[in-house]
Structure formats: structure tokens, C-alpha cells
Amino acid sequence: MKGLKFVVIGGGSSYTPELVEGIIKKRDTLPVSELILVDIEEGREKVEINYNLVKRMFKKEKMQTKISFTLDRKEALKGADFVLSQFRVGRLEARARDERIPLERGFVGQETTGAGGFAKALRTIPVILDICKDIEEVAKDAWLINFTNPAGIITEAVNKYSNVKVIGLCNVPINMKYDAAEELGVSAEKIRTEIMGLNHLSFVTKVMLNGENKINEILKGSKLDGKDTMKNIEKIDDFEEYNKKIGLISSPYLQYFFFPDKMIEKELKNIKDGKGTRAVQVMKIEKTLFEKYKDVKLDIKPKELEERGGARYSEIAINLIDSIYNNLNNEYVVNVVNNGSIVDLPENVVVEVNCIVNNEGARPLHMGHLPKSVKGLIQQVKSYEEYTIEAAVEGNREKALIALINNPLVRNVDKAEELLEEILNQNKKYLSNFFKED
Numbered sequence: 001m002k003g004l005k006f007v008v009i010g011g012g013s014s015y016t017p018e019l020v021e022g023i024i025k026k027r028d029t030l031p032v033s034e035l036i037l038v039d040i041e042e043g044r045e046k047v048e049i050n051y052n053l054v055k056r057m058f059k060k061e062k063m064q065t066k067i068s069f070t071l072d073r074k075e076a077l078k079g080a081d082f083v084l085s086q087f088r089v090g091r092l093e094a095r096a097r098d099e100r101i102p103l104e105r106g107f108v109g110q111e112t113t114g115a116g117g118f119a120k121a122l123r124t125i126p127v128i129l130d131i132c133k134d135i136e137e138v139a140k141d142a143w144l145i146n147f148t149n150p151a152g153i154i155t156e157a158v159n160k161y162s163n164v165k166v167i168g169l170c171n172v173p174i175n176m177k178y179d180a181a182e183e184l185g186v187s188a189e190k191i192r193t194e195i196m197g198l199n200h201l202s203f204v205t206k207v208m209l210n211g212e213n214k215i216n217e218i219l220k221g222s223k224l225d226g227k228d229t230m231k232n233i234e235k236i237d238d239f240e241e242y243n244k245k246i247g248l249i250s251s252p253y254l255q256y257f258f259f260p261d262k263m264i265e266k267e268l269k270n271i272k273d274g275k276g277t278r279a280v281q282v283m284k285i286e287k288t289l290f291e292k293y294k295d296v297k298l299d300i301k302p303k304e305l306e307e308r309g310g311a312r313y314s315e316i317a318i319n320l321i322d323s324i325y326n327n328l329n330n331e332y333v334v335n336v337v338n339n340g341s342i343v344d345l346p347e348n349v350v351v352e353v354n355c356i357v358n359n360e361g362a363r364p365l366h367m368g369h370l371p372k373s374v375k376g377l378i379q380q381v382k383s384y385e386e387y388t389i390e391a392a393v394e395g396n397r398e399k400a401l402i403a404l405i406n407n408p409l410v411r412n413v414d415k416a417e418e419l420l421e422e423i424l425n426q427n428k429k430y431l432s433n434f435f436k437e438d
Ligand code: G6P
Pocket: 112, 149, 170, 171, 172, 231, 232, 278, 282, 307, 308, 309, 310, 311
């Protein structure tokens, strides 16, 4: 069997041991012969710590996989079969700004939705497109498995502006499936969920068990808030009640859209109580994690990693790759080009839907119309996403403003103009596109 070469961009991420655990678990069907962790100078210390931990994890399991780390991305990418992207431009400091700037102006401050997600997209799109240029040159047949947030927007940018084969991933759909199974008292393998929408804006529309749709039964007694699996989102009590009204199980991220004021209140309270926004909390978790990772006796993924929001990230990533490599035709919910799957959205945009995955990639199933109760919201957010991508690629301030006005968590032109200026100025270092004349 020819071994596979995996390259992880953002190898210094604290999620790396999670991914490696997945590689180890799938060793019988997924022969990874080489794993390279790539990072940039600022991430050198972390990537080196991860490299040493992964070496110990492989040794414990008697894995033959060659492991290395490097700051030379293009060299690493040569001949890669799978490129996994989990990097964060500007690190957690930038995330903290993304959360704080909107909050200071009365808007939701979240890393992937609203104005925070917008800022993250502007910083990330130029970088991912640069990475894609390298992949096109030295690994044109490789699959890019994108976990970098905002995952849907980034995947769409890659699709629209490069020739790289890409699939976008998120752990929310699989977590929603596990939650639904738990609610029914069965194991997740027993049920089939249908999920449609956009990344971090998706909805379970069907939960099939033995040929019957159990969604109403689940909604009736529901505690489906993702609180066990989504460590990064605080829960709003009325969320389930609203889910019952619309007859859908909404992604926990929908709390930002359905209850923005309450979410802002929670965020401000965390700041007042000294807990800080999520980025500040994650900085503390990361510090503990990397201290653990340094321990030469540690040779497994430590339990503390479960404090992060990315639970089951590796399960979905590795299963997806397994299904591509072994041509399994398994069904997963991933981010791919719509191509008519959701008829109420343009053909060329990226959506999060059930797909059949094999060695040709992920083919979306025909999902039909969006539920009427959330159709307008999804369409509006998609417009925001499309404008955000164009703004980032062109460095276009007008399109950036139109993007924010289309974002239901921003809207107001006067305030959005000020917000945009602040976001651009505070991210100047990463946004050369927007500051060409300076
Ligand atoms: C969930 C989301 C990811 C996000 C993560 C944040 O898993 O699906 O997109 O990156 O939460 O978790 P964190 O621990 O960084 O707040």
C-alpha cells in the first residue's frame, strides 16, 4: 500500500494531538506514511512542542509514520496527498480584538459570526489563497481539508479563486447528530440526520431512526443546546422553546442570531467578572495545554483538550479522508459548492449539507428548499458571505461595508462605517489589500 503524505498548516495549533489521535485510530485503513506540521516563525515554539508530543504518541503506538515540523510551507507541501488547514491568522490576540471591537459598539462579538467573523475572514482569505497557489504548484492533486474559520467562507473563497480541490469541515454537524442520538437514547450510528444551511448557520431538518422521522419527538422533550459538546457557547434558556416553534434543531450558533441582546449581555458580564471574552478564556486553556504537552511523560491526547470547542474535530476529519481515500461513499455533512442542492441559494456558493464522499470528493445530496422560517436569514447571511469574500480579495471598502450591512448582527450603516474603520485599522498589518496607497 502506498503511504499517504499529510501536511498540517497551523501545526502549532493546540488541536494537533486531537488530529493525531484520529490518525492513530484509523491506521488500519488509512496508511499515513508522512506527517509534516507547518507553522510560521511566531508559532515555532508551539509547533515544536506539538512535534515532540506527536513523536511520543506515535512511538507509544508503534506507528511507522515519519513526523517532522517546518516553517518552509512550500517545501513541505511538495507531493502532499492531504493538506489540513487549521491555522489562525494573528493568533488568539487577533481573535480577542475580533470579539472586543464589536462588543464595544453594542454588537455581538464572536469569532466566526457577526463582525468578528467578518474581521477574521478578511485576515484569512489572502493567506489561504497564497497557500492555494503553493498547492497548485507543488501538490496539484492534493485535497485541502479546511477547518480554518470562518470555515464556510474560507472554503468558498478557495473554490471561487483557486483550482484546489477543497472540502470545508466543521464539528457542529457531527455534534448535533450525537446530541440527537443521546436524546433518543440510541447510539449515533443508529440514526441519520439531515442538516442544511451554512457553516455555523445550519439546521437539523430530519432525524431518521428505523425509517421514522423523530425530530418532533426530540424537540418536544429537547435539551438540545449543544451545551455538553459546545464548550465555547453559553446557553440561552429560551433557545429550545424557539426551536420547537420553528420545528428545527438549530446549530448552537443560532443563539447569536435569535437572541443577540442576551448573548451580548452574557459576553459583557464575562468581561465584568474578569473571565474575559472566549479568546481570553482560550488563552488560559492553551497555556495549561501547552504546559501539559511539554511533559515528556505525556504520550496521549490529554483530557484537558476537551475544554476547547472543537470536540470530535479529528473524528470528522479523519473519517472524511478515509471515505475519500478508500472510496467508501459514506455520508457526511460538510461544506461544499451548492450546485443546486439548496434550490434557494446560488449554484456557486458553499453550503453545509449532507454529502456522499468518495474518491471524486463530496457530492451534495439534493436538499431542496430551505425551511420558510429560516430561509430569509440564510439567504441574507449568504449575501454577507459573498460580499465579504469579494471585499477581501479586492481590498474593497465599499463591498466590505455592504457585507456588514447584510450581516443581520450588524446592519446599521452609520455604526457599520465606524465599526469597519476600526476593524480595518486594528488589522492593518494583515490587510495590505485595503491599504495599498499608504
Ligand atoms: C466549535 C466550532 C469551531 C470553533 C470552536 C471554537 O468547535 O465549530 O469552528 O473553532 O468551536 O472553540 P474554542 O475553544 O476555540 O472557543
